[in-house]
Every structure is written in structure tokens, then in C-alpha cells.
Amino acid sequence: xxxxxxxQFSWQNFYVxxxxxxxxxxxxxxxxxxxxxxxxxxxxxxxxxxSVHRTWLHYVRKERERADLIQLIREAREAGNLGPSTxxxxx
Numbered sequence: 001x002x003x004x005x006x007x008q009f010s011w012q013n014f015y016v017x018x019x020x021x022x023x024x025x026x027x028x029x030x031x032x033x034x035x036x037x038x039x040x041x042x043x044x045x046x047x048x049x050x051s052v053h054r055t056w057l058h059y060v061r062k063e064r065e066r067a068d069l070i071q072l073i074r075e076a077r078e079a080g081n082l083g084p085s086t087x088x089x090x091x
Contacts (some may be wrong), residue, residue, distance in 0.1 A: 077084035
């Protein structure tokens with residue numbers, strides 16, 4: 001039985017099938033590389049956008065707190081609870 005099977009064995013068919021298997025592996029690997037690149041590129045853009053948004057919110061909060069503090073200082077000076085500024089040419 002083994003002798004009959006060895007006579008039926010064709011190296012040409014073996015290499016053709018091996019090539020088809022390698023083609024499938026190559027296609028899977030290429031698809032995974034492309035998918036990973038797209039995923040990482042999208043993730044970088046989303047993280048960058050989130051960082052810019054967080055920085056903007058921080059800036060807006062600081063400006064609001066600064067405006068509130070200036071208003072409190074102005075009201076305290078108008079009420080006479082706080083003296084004039086010691087900084088030259090302060091507006």
C-alpha cells in the first residue's frame with residue numbers, strides 16, 4: 001500500500017499546493033498588517049483630538065476663573081474693601 005502511494009505522489013502537485021497555502025498565509029498576514037495600520041492611525045487621530053479638546057477645556061476653565069477673580073477684585077475695590085493696585089499702570 002505504501003509503495004502504491006509513493007508512486008502516486010507528485011512533487012509538482014505538492015509544490016503547487018504548498019504555494020497555495022503560502023499564498024493564503026501571505027494574504028492573511030498582509031490583511032492583518034493593513035488592518036493594524038488603519039487601527040493605529042485612527043487611534044492616533046482620536047487620541048490627538050481628545051488631547052486638543054482637553055487642553056481647550058482647561059484653557060476655557062482658567063479664563064473663566066481669571067474673569068471671575070478680576071470681577072471679585074473690581075467689586076472689592078469699588079466697595080472699598082481692597083486698596084488700589086501696587087502694580088504700575090495696571091488696568
